[in-house]
Amino acid sequence: MSYFITGTDTGVGKTLVSCALLYGFAAQGKSVVGMKPVAAGCGDDDQNEDVMQLRAASNVLASKGQINPYCFAQAVAPHLAAQFVGINISFGRILESFEELNAQADIVIVEGAGGFRVPLNACQDSADLAAQLGLPVVLVVGMRLGCLNHALLTVEAIATRGLTLAGWVANAPDADGTTRRCEASGAGVPSDRLLPQTAGYAITSDLVSVVGSPSRMASSSTSNVSKADMPMLDGNIAALQQRIHAPLLGVIPHQAQPDAREVASLLNLALLEQTELHD
Numbered sequence: 001m002s003y004f005i006t007g008t009d010t011g012v013g014k015t016l017v018s019c020a021l022l023y024g025f026a027a028q029g030k031s032v033v034g035m036k037p038v039a040a041g042c043g044d045d046d047q048n049e050d051v052m053q054l055r056a057a058s059n060v061l062a063s064k065g066q067i068n069p070y071c072f073a074q075a076v077a078p079h080l081a082a083q084f085v086g087i088n089i090s091f092g093r094i095l096e097s098f099e100e101l102n103a104q105a106d107i108v109i110v111e112g113a114g115g116f117r118v119p120l121n122a123c124q125d126s127a128d129l130a131a132q133l134g135l136p137v138v139l140v141v142g143m144r145l146g147c148l149n150h151a152l153l154t155v156e157a158i159a160t161r162g163l164t165l166a167g168w169v170a171n172a173p174d175a176d177g178t179t180r181r182c183e184a185s186g187a188g189v190p191s192d193r194l195l196p197q198t199a200g201y202a203i204t205s206d207l208v209s210v211v212g213s214p215s216r217m218a219s220s221s222t223s224n225v226s227k228a229d230m231p232m233l234d235g236n237i238a239a240l241q242q243r244i245h246a247p248l249l250g251v252i253p254h255q256a257q258p259d260a261r262e263v264a265s266l267l268n269l270a271l272l273e274q275t276e277l278h279d
Contacts (some may be wrong), residue, residue: 001106003166003272004074004135006126006158008150010114013171013252015050017267018111019057020259021138024269026059033060036068037094037115038120041075044250050111057260060105066097089121091132098133109137119139127161132252134174136166138249138272141240145170155244165246166272170237172254190266201279245269 034054048176072081
């Protein structure tokens with residue numbers, strides 16, 4: 001089963017969660033590959049960082065063109081970046097690349113651009129792409145002020161497209177409202193930077209059932225940990241749990257240096273399998 005990863009906004013941790021899912025499924029012995037159909041924003045080397053991280057987290061060797069059919073230099077809305085260079089983003093090309101990847105891997109993790117309704121061309125948006133792919137959706141919620149409304153509206157939009165919301169992830173962003181890039185390689189991260197799974201929110205029975213036992217949580221150091229810039233984080237997570245009829249796959253605390261391999265251990269992939277069995 002493959003998945004489409006979307007978020008409540010841009011910069012909420014979609015790449016971090018996408019890479020974590022790739023590492024998690026790979027640890028189960030599955031062949032996995034990440035896909036970023038549309039990327040906007042490249043460095044001096046003409047490489048998009050999200051795409052590089054997805055390729056590093058994959059264990060299936062695929063071409064850059066298959067993983068990322070459309071890549072634009074400007075870090076602006078995808079349809080504007082495409083217009084600037086005179087290109088129309090074609091879903092046909094994206095779907096063809098997905099089918100090629102799907103034939104090579106057990107699981108394809110498709111990371112959308114921006115939020116669920118971001119425009120991709122003159123008349124289609126990311127929600128239309130998700131609908132054509134027909135994949136179950138994983139929603140990444142950036143836990144910051146305004147996220148409740150953004151999350152619930154996104155859940156409604158997913159349902160309107162007739163798609164299954166397979167689960168959601170609560171990710172606590174940095175204090176400035178962004179999520180730091182994940183270290184997709186997972187190498188060289190000292191143990192004192194691995195964070196407790198309860199940093200920044202209260203331990204409740206519901207959350208413990210998702211992210212692990214208190215003894216497991218206590219095994220990580222609390223150094224370099226700060227709470228996300230969001231009052232009553234635990235209450236906001238609880239409010240979303242009450243209103244989103246899909247499993248909370250995990251809670252990612254605010255971290256100084258997020259690492260996708262470590263985040264993989266915070267996600268309960270068994271809940272995705274349960275959702276698949278119920279469909």
